[in-house]
Amino acid sequence: MTKNIAVVAVGQTKFGELWEHSLRDIVIDAGNSCFNDANTQMSGFERKIIDNLVVGNMGGGSFVNQGHLGPLVSSALGLGNIPAVRCEGACASSALAFRHALHTMQAGKSHVSMVLGVEKMTDVDPSRALNILMEAGDFESESMAGLTFAGLYALMARKHMHDFGTTREQLAMISVTNHKNGKQNPLAQFRSETTVDTILKSSMIADPLALMDCSPITDGGAAIILMTEDAVKKYAIKNPVWIAASACGTDNIIYHQRKSLTELQATLSAMKQIKEQGISEKDINFLEVHDCFSINELVALEDLGFCKKGQGGKFVENNEIALNGSIPTNTTGGLKSIGHPVGATGARQIVDAAKQLRGDSINQLKTPQNGLCLNIGGIGSTAVIHVLSKNKPDVR
Ligand code: COA
Numbered sequence: 334m335t336k337n338i339a340v341v342a343v344g345q346t347k348f349g350e351l352w353e354h355s356l357r358d359i360v361i362d363a364g365n366s367c368f369n370d371a372n373t374q375m376s377g378f379e380r381k382i383i384d385n386l387v388v389g390n391m392g393g394g395s396f397v398n399q400g401h402l403g404p405l406v407s408s409a410l411g412l413g414n415i416p417a418v419r420c421e422g423a424c425a426s427s428a429l430a431f432r433h434a435l436h437t438m439q440a441g442k443s444h445v446s447m448v449l450g451v452e453k454m455t456d457v458d459p460s461r462a463l464n465i466l467m468e469a470g471d472f473e474s475e476s477m478a479g480l481t482f483a484g485l486y487a488l489m490a491r492k493h494m495h496d497f498g499t500t501r502e503q504l505a506m507i508s509v510t511n512h513k514n515g516k517q518n519p520l521a522q523f524r525s526e527t528t529v530d531t532i533l534k535s536s537m538i539a540d541p542l543a544l545m546d547c548s549p550i551t552d553g554g555a556a557i558i559l560m561t562e563d564a565v566k567k568y569a570i571k572n573p574v575w576i577a578a579s580a581c582g583t584d585n586i587i588y589h590q591r592k593s594l595t596e597l598q599a600t601l602s603a604m605k606q607i608k609e610q611g612i613s614e615k616d617i618n619f620l621e622v623h624d625c626f627s628i629n630e631l632v633a634l635e636d637l638g639f640c641k642k643g644q645g646g647k648f649v650e651n652n653e654i655a656l657n658g659s660i661p662t663n664t665t666g667g668l669k670s671i672g673h674p675v676g677a678t679g680a681r682q683i684v685d686a687a688k689q690l691r692g693d694s695i696n697q698l699k700t701p702q703n704g705l706c707l708n709i710g711g712i713g714s715t716a717v718i719h720v721l722s723k724n725k726p727d728v729r
Pocket of ligand 1: 424459466482483544545547548550625673675711
């Protein structure tokens with residue numbers, strides 16, 4: 334890190350079908366939840382110290398006819414006439430927004446930035462929602478052929494099963510673990526535990542992925558306030574969480590033209606960049622990964638280096654991702670249980686990772702030092718990784 338930057342306040346709305354809330358309502362709820370975060374130890378967070386805003390959103394224009402979200406969010410939250418932009422990178426929009434804010438701060442153009450991810454998906458009917466989501470795929474070769482993201486990830490799952498003997502039961506165990514972790518999460522869309530049997534018997538969406546292998550359609554927002562080290566000192570922040578590393582990789586948007594269908598080059602590239610920043614998988618105590626479909630979490634475990642290629646199924650079966658496993662993953666429920674408002678998910682992952690490192694997670698691990706968040710856009714066309722740490726990067 335060229336300049337130390339910390340996460341100092343986090344917040345999110347409830348995730349779910351928020352029919353009574355507009356996009357603007359969700360923005361205000363997420364912002365207020367962040368301003369009221371007890372961690373800032375300030376009597377009433379002074380909004381006027383925020384000098385930069387980056388909004389993560391995938392499809393406001395298509396879902397609710399609302400674009401130009403930079404100024405919309407800034408005025409809804411009373412942030413004044415500060416610089417405000419929107420970042421779009423499909424389901425990775427708000428991790429990209431976070432990375433954009435980080436770079437702006439490292440360039441000396443901001444001391445206190447806010448990142449807010451938001452998506453309002455349930456105002457359109459489900460088939461329209463799937464069409465909008467496919468704007469993140471290749472229009473000519475995928476959307477026009479009738480593919481959905483469930484269909485694309487089903488191809489990945491089928492190929493993984495064919496090449497490595499991965500089973501539907503092993504995929505289902507990922508959803509079982511995430512639902513178990515999400516049971517305690519008051520902000521999650523689905524708070525019920527489930528079983529492998531229930532998952533296997535749930536309706537088939539795109540063979541071999543059934544309903545319970547899929548993240549749902551969700552409304553929600555999440556917000557984060559970042560400060561430079563100088564601002565952390567100035568405002569006497571007691572429990573900052575430091576950004577230890579940041580990376581982004583991309584790949585061919587056309588899935589069938591890729592080198593491999595069972596590993597994501599975007600994730601491999603991003604993880605290589607993280608290693609170049611001095612952090613390896615051995616330094617990581619927990620993960621927030623992108624389980625939009627169960628196969629994506631399994632492939633992430635392999636691509637990030639927590640198990641060998643092809644061994645993800647066995648790794649999950651051995652309970653390595655459980656809260657008491659070797660690498661607790663999606664400790665608050667993941668996209669499967671919490672829900673997946675696409676433009677908000679990357680920010681929500683950082684909110685939950687920061688709480689885990691501060692010590693106020695709903696499923697608190699014992700003294701974690703470093704957590705890794707992987708936010709994926711589309712079928713792995715974009716991968717964004719952030720490593721958050723209890724320790725300032727230069728004293729790691
Ligand atoms: N997990 C668990 N339960 C779910 C669910 C999910 N993913 N999606 C819906 N449900 C539940 C609903 O709550 C509802 O329960 P109820 O009957 O008790 O009210 C029931 O299943 C049927 O819901 P419905 O909304 O009719 O489902 P659907 O068939 O329209 O949609 C999916 C289900 C899986 C197709 C849809 O959620 C989906 O496409 N998810 C993936 C979204 C996506 O692609 N995101 C981007 C990732 S890259």
